[in-house]
Amino acid sequence: MSFKRQVSAEEGINLTPLIDVVFLLLIFFMVSTTFTKESHLQIDLPEATGEASPQRPEQLNVVVDAEGGYSVNGKKLINSQLDTLRRALSDASGGETKIPFVITGDAASSYQSIISVMDTAGQMGFVNISMTTRTPQSAEGSGSETQ
Structure with missing residues (x-):
């Protein structure tokens, strides 16, 4: 009696279920991720640690207040327009x-x-x-100003 040999199928790993799972995970993470805009961030500016640089007698100081008003070397400007600021800086620096x-x-x-x-x-x-x-601010005293 002669038996026919059966041809064995090639052994291999079926990747289709694995790819399906990866796509499902990708879709899950894309849907569950929250996207925030930078405008929603609540920040309090500015604080920094470091050594204060030595004060020089010749310097141009511009102060910007909470309302956006400008002051150049201690003199408050009449408005917040950039042309006014430019003229004040030119006068205070003398072109230097x-x-x-x-x-x-x-x-x-x-x-x-x-x-x-x-x-x-x-x-x-x-x-x-x-x-x-x-x-x-430390628990003992007030903060100091640095540049």
């Missing part, structure tokens, strides 16, 4: 753009106000621009 330019912004001031001061200073040719911050 190498002197240190220090921006002090209130923590509640808008980010746009600070950027506008930096942009105006850059357009006028100031290259030594720094910003002041305060050190975080």
